[in-house]
Every structure is written in structure tokens, then in C-alpha cells.
Amino acid sequence: MSFISLSDLDKKEMLARIGVSSPDDFFSGIPERIRMKKELRLPQPLSEPELVGHFGALGRKNKAGDYLSFLGAGAYRHYIPAIVDYLSSRGEFISPYTPYQPEVSQGTLQVVFEYQTLICQLTGMEIANASLYDGASAAAEAVLMAQRIRSRPKILVAGSLHPQYRKVIQTYVKNLPIRIEEISADARGKLDSEALSRAVDGQTSAVVCQSPNFFGVVEDLDRVAEIARERQALSVAIVAEAVSLGLLRPPGASGADIVAGEGQSLGLPVSFGGPYLGFMACRRDFLRQFPGRIAGETQDAEGKRGFVLTFSTREQHIRRERATSNICTNQAWCALRATIFLETLGRQGMRELACQNVQKAGYALERLGAIKGIRRRFSGPIFNEFVLEFEGGYAKIADYLLRNGVIGGQELGSDYPELGSCALFCVTEVHSKEDIDRLAGLIEEAVP
């Protein structure tokens, strides 16, 4: 297939107008030595029906869809209302670029402005940006931002922060004068506040804590912020499961200075890990240190309201190596989907959705926790995920579940050696009581 719109005559006449005989003439200045001697070795081109058939067959090699799954750990299955797909697939939303020309991009810009407002409302913060790549890189940007504000070398990170987020933070700070120290969890699965108090000092820029954390446990963010504040360190809250914000006290109300997280839960399919949606919000006085695009309200020549990208003097295209981030393209279309999702669910819908997650996960925890040989690993309150410890180890149970069409929880041993016989289960509103009972029944059969 070719997507060229020139006829043979067009090409001929255009070449003639330019005064060359073949398109190859345009490349004549390129040294002979770097010309390809033969054509690229690529598969034969496919027509549209062949292409659809080919990818349909590849899709059928994925068997995960046939399984009942209890995986979460940073990627959450929630029901996506039909209008999210319907509206977001409009060409006017999917095929423009970054709204550099605001007069012809008011659709995108107003959506971003509404998105920023919704993120502020969800997180309880004063300002939000137009999006970042994903939760992990948003966490890394939050760390860089905190260090720019406080200019101290140490960042304290909860060990219960998503392991991949911690890895990405490590990558981003590796070559900068920033030192990361990890604080482990206590028996409740919460950040050990005594250890934190001992670790926060005058060299600390920020304390980074995820809630609900990687173990599913809801943290005491008020206490974390209080400890940070005692030494003038910033409190950075990470939210990997954004649906929790429909019910849980927002980080802003708990004293967080910066909130960053993953918005995949808000209308994006799990889609093997991407595209997702990094979000970020902070206190207004940090605006000049904020990374990424920001939309703002203004007026047009007739005095009517309109929206533009603003505060671009923070950004790489103006400030170059002194920019607050190197980010350029972000995840605008994913932010659009989140905006449609949030506005459709609305005030009550978000709360009900979050409540159902708590109820279903609570029911599952009760069922599974009652099975002999299984014990709840952490005692702290949970949202929609929890860690179970299996007396005889988890590997055999996981195998038994797979043989019976169920992908159970995620084993934790590779990221947390001390949790070698533990698994992290996620239960959301998409799981029926029957699904949960089936899981419980299979595990009962599998435990020795």
C-alpha cells in the first residue's frame, strides 16, 4: 500500500518546475560511500486485508485474554465507558499535533485545561501540568523538581514505591548530584515512620511515598508530610492507582507538596504497558520549577475566553539545557481519554467506583485470608490490592491456577527477596463475586 497522493503526471510536472529529472537528484549531494547498494531486507508489503489478517493472527498468539486475571501492580483493569473510545477516536483529537497554534487548537487546549482542573480536584493540589509519559517517569520528574527547589543532595524513597518507578528514578538521577536512600516498610506494610524520622535530615530534599503503595496498603501521608516538614524537606506523594483518589483523602489535603502518578486507570486499557498517562500536580509557588506543558486561560482580540500553552520559558525549546525537563511530546491523547472518563463518571461515579474496588478487594481478602496455610502479609488498610503469604510457597499455586485458566497475583520474590513466598493480588470492579469465589476455590484445592 502507498499513501502518496501525487499522480505520475503531478510528479513529472513538479520535477520539471523544480528543474530536476528524478527524485534521486535531490539526494545527489550525499556521498556515494553511504548509498545503499541493495534494497532494505523487509517483509513484502501487505494490502489492507492481508495486514488485518496478519495482525489478527499475531493477536491470537496472545492467550492472556482467555484467562481470569488478578494482576495489578501498576496496571489496572477497569471498565471503560463506550463514549471514551467513541469520542477519543475522532480524527480531530487523534490527528493534530501539540497545540502550538492556539487559534486552531482550542479543542485540545480546552480539554487540557479541564484535565488540569480535574487532576487538581482529584489530588487536592493547586496546579497540574498537561501530562507526562507514565507514572514511573512522572515520579522521576517529581524527584528532579524537588531537588531543584530544595537543592539538597538526598532523596528518601519508600521501599514500597513501585519497583519499576524506583528503577526509573535511579536512571534519571544517576548522573546528577542526587543520592537516593530507601526506607523500608513496617509490619503493617506502611512506611516505617521511625526509620523515616531518623533518616530525614538537613541534607534531604524530599520524601517520596506511594499511596496506596506497591503492597496495596494505604499510607498515612499526613504523618509522612509532617516528618518531612520538620526538616524543611518536601513531601512527594505518588499515586499509581488513580481510581483510589475517588475515595481516599487527597494528598494535597495531607500536606503533600508535589503529587505525581499514573493515570492509566482513568480510561486507558492495560494494553501491555502503554501508552499510559503520567500526571503531576503541585503547590502554586512551585510553578517555575514545574516540568512539562501547561495550558492557561487568556483572552482573544475580542476579549473572549480562550486557552494557550503558557509558561514555556521553563521548557527546552526556549531554555535549552537549563529547562525544567527535556520533555516535549507528552501524552495529550491519553489525557483526553482520562478527561472524558472522569467527566462521564463524575462526582458520584468516581466515589462509587472507588467504593466498589474497596468492597470487592475486601471480600477477596476475607475469602483468601481464611484459607489454611495462607496469611495476610501486611496488616495496614488496603484499597484494591493486597499481599498474601503462602506457607508452602506461591510458585505451585500459581501453576495450578494457570492450568485452570486463572492468572493469580504477581509473585514478589524477584523484587523483594524477603517476600519470596508472597504474591500481590488486585481485585477491581471488573471482577464479579463469582470470579473471586472461583479464585478462592482453586487456591483451596491447590494448597497442600
Place this chain on the structure above:
Amino acid sequence: MNREPLIFEISSPTKKGFALPHLDVPENKDALSGLPLRDEIRGFPQVSEIEVVRHFTRLSQANFCIDTTFYPLGSCTMKYNPKVNEKIAALPSFQDGHPQSPPELVQGNLEILKTLEDLLSEITGMDAMTLQPSAGAQGELLGMLLIRAGHEDRGHPRRIVLIPDSAHGTNPSSAHICGYSVQEIKSNERGTIDLASLRQAMTEEVAALMVTNPNTLGVFEDAILEITEIVHAKGGFVYMDGANMNALVGKFRPGDMGIDVIHLNLHKTFSTPHGGGGPGSGPVGVKTHLEPYLPVPIINRSPSGFTLDHDRPKSIGRVRSFFGNFLVVLKALAYIQSLGASGLKEVAEIAVLNANYIRKSLEGVYHLKYDSPTLHECVFSDKLQKERGIQNIDIAKRLIDYGLHPPTMSFPLIVPGALMIEPTETESRRDLDQFIEAMKAIAREAIEKPEILKSAPHVSYVRRLDETSAARRPVLRWGGEPSE
């Protein structure tokens, strides 16, 4: 035209756009105890489903986009996005796969990732590819991290990165995050890298040269072999920003030019939709000597299937969670498989033909600072019009009245008042001619009735917006109801 209100302004209590199923597990009143709770989210909208549908449909109509409009945004490669790729990416078998699924249950996805890695390696002439970066700038960051890791492994990370003054702003910014200080290399009168300056700047403290080829003027660095030789002779690496790969794809391979690391923008050359500013995808390709440092996991192809390798002691780690923007990657693979080798070659040829057709037609009408031959884009400026007080922004805004999207204006910094035009290969001659005629008409208007340019646009959804006061008195969210 009526302006669409903010959703918050049409909200009223008790309205709903969605209903959840009834809770089918026994409700446990104690489940919420111990949790720090909030009240209902203050200020959150309450609207019906049709109100949401009309809201977004009307907002969409306030956008220009590739499906409706010629969009010659230079350096952004705004080409047509084939619709079949959207259909493929919407298949449940791709949308519903959890990234932590056991690898044996997602073999189709892993095959897609591995196949695209291989095809992009072939297209660029590199030895290995990672698809993890979310966009070009993250690809640049990763590329520079790989270079640093390579130098550290040899004992010394070095201090400096050389960047031509024509480069995109993400280049210096990415180098900076890797702990490098940036040294600018001046362009010569042809708009290309000045070899004498490069030779002088290239020391054993220089980690890398970041080069965009063709550069942001659309000019091919024809001394690229000398350039890479100069850098390699002092033990440095050459990084190529692949933003302009649409000019070369299918015809020339960066790997044949001595490039050590390259990032690509799948949302440019490989036609994945720009989405109003993302999601993109920024794969990074390397030569063998930098392969050990690639991010984890690596996907391996074995007779029994595809496996994930996390055990890579020299890896720089991760720049992103999971496997990158998988659905974007999928669309790019579908695009490459639609076109094949001959189709990709035609992409570059016609993209360059279209750009040169515009250049030829507008030469003399607008000022061209550098008259070197150009490939996929050309950079005019407002120099001729400036004498009458007209700036590039006035020309850009007037184009909107003609129903056309303006060119890029924010760079390259070496052309003051830049008008960077990239038509891409998918435009018809009719669209190119309409643009050319509009640009000529605007040049006439600049002489005859400049005020019409100064006050443009006149027939758009909004009139010219005041960007200065947006920054002076920032209103960054709707403020009807304060949050908690």
C-alpha cells in the same frame, strides 16, 4: 461562533453520565474503617452522557488536524495516519494484555516488539534497538545515558557534549540530565556543521556529538563521514537525532554513516498519530559496542518462543515502566508492513519532492537564509516582510484564515523569524498549490494591507489570543469551587 463552555459550568447536582453495576459482594461497612477518606470530590462535574458527547464533539470541531487540514509543521512530520492501524491497535487481544502476564501467554505481543526492533535495525543500519522510550526526548535521554555508560565502562565518563547551534532544544536539555555540559558548534554559511570548529572543539573530554541529519534546516550534513571520523578519532560517540528520518527512510541508513546511537520518532516517520501532543514513541538504536547498556528487559527469540532477559549487568536500567508505548509501536509495525522496502523509499523521495516544490515556488517571495539544497523541509523567514513590520507570527496567523495550519516558528534559532515548512509525502499537489498560493497572497497582503495580517486570524474559532497576559496572570485551572 459560539464558544463551548467548560464542563464545570454546565454541571448540576444529581446528574450522572454512567451507572455502575450493583455491588455483588456482601457490603462490609467496616471495609472503609481505617482508611483516610475524603468527601465527594469538590468541584467535580455532574453531567449526563449526551452532554459529555456534545461537549467533546463540539470541542473537536475547534481543532485543525491532519484529517481535515494541510499541516506543514516543520520537523513534526505531520503525515497521514492510516486508519487500518487504528483498527488493529483496537483489537482486544492487544488492548487487554496485562504487561505482567506470564511471557508464554503474550507471545504475540513479544513477537510484535521483537519484529519491530529487527525491522527498525535494518532500516537504520544499527545493530540493536530498544522500544522502551515514550517519545523522542526520552529516546535522546536514553541515548545519552548509553553513551555515558559506554565511556564509564572504559574508565572515564568525559564532560562535554557538542551540539550544533541549529539543534532542537531537547538535545541540550537531554545531555544536561546526563550530567554533561553542552558546548555549541557554530554552523557555517551553508547551514551545516563547520568542520574546523568541530576539529577544534573535539577533545578527549568530549563524550559525544549530537547531530540531526538532515539538520533542522532540511540540509543534509554532506561531510557526515568526516564528522563521524573526527569524533571517533578522539574516542567520542556520534548521536543522531532521527527526528528528520523521513527524508532518508528506505534510501540511506545512519548506521552506514558512522552513527553510534540514534533515536527515531515513530509518531513522525512511521505515521503513528500525534494525538494532539502524544503519545509518541522514541525507539533507540545502537551499534554493537553500546548494546550491553540497553535498558531491561531485553526480548530474546528462541526456538521455543520469546523470552524476557532481565539479567543484564551493564544495563542502564529503565527509563520507563513495562515495555514502552506498546500500542504506538504496534501501529508503526503495521505501517512498515504496509509499505515494505519500496514503499518506504518512495516516502523519502516524495517527501523531498513535495518540500522542494514548495521551496521552488516560494523562493523570492520569502527569504531563504541558507540556499543549500534541502531535503524534506525548508526554512524561510520573515526578513522581506519585516521591513513592513510584519513578523512570522502574523504570516502564520493569516494562513489560518486561508484554512491552513501554520509552519513551525520556534526554531531553528539560527534563522530569526523562521517559517519551517515540512509538507510530508502524503499531500496532494492540489493541497501544496493551495498552500503556495496562500503564502503568495499573504506576501502581497503584507505590502498592500499589512493590518489584515496584524489582526489575523479573522475567521477562526477564536481571534488572536493574548499569550503574554496568559503568562503574566496565570489562570491554570477552572476556579469555580476551591479544592480541598
